[in-house]
Amino acid sequence: MKEKRVKELIINPTVSRSDIPHFLSTLKGITTLNIDPTLVKGTNFRTMSESKEADMVICKTIEELRKVKLSGKLPGYFKKVLSNNDIEDIGRASEEGAEFVIVEAADWKIIPLENIIARLQKSKTKVFTTANNSQDVRTMFTILELGYKSLKPKFSLLLIIPKMSEQCLRF
DSSP states (O other): OOOOOOOOEEEESOGGGHHHHHHHHHHOOEEEEEGGOOOGGTTTOEEEETTTTTSEESSSSSSHHHHHHTTEEEEEEEEOSOOOOOHHHHHHHHTTTOOEEEEEOSSOOHHHHHHHHHTTTTTSOOOEEESSHHHHHHHHHHHHHTTTTOOOOEEEEEEESSSSSSSGGOO
16 A cells, blocks of 8 residues: 655745734645744644744754753754755754754755755654745655655645745645
8 A cells, every 4th residue: 555645834924914814714734834923823823933932943053952942842943955064964953852854955955855854764853845836845745755755754845935825735
């Protein structure tokens, strides 16, 4: 039987504050938002943010990651990948207890992601990447599913789209 992979999208709403309630009402199947937690207080969405009030706290340094881990929050690590040193930094963050890493790779996304997933395969760290449009979403999921069936990656996408539509979620 073919193993079904979980495709998880985390949305970063880039709409105006006044449009957030309407925007949230259009989301189907989305449980986590990359947003300031105060903007969605009283909703059922989990939040991912640099704010210490978020459910999932994004850290930009290893020291900050250690502090968040001690606080009892879910610590994560953000890194823009420009070189192999950055991939090593992501590995160190995982070793320090990052529950997730968010990887941003400008023009050469696939190879760094494959290397990062291979590096983190034996850890419990979840890998997120950014996507700016629905084509990026399809590409990332397709390539990683085809190339890494044997590794069973823990992979998700952080989708950043200024105006969300149903079409963006069809992949």
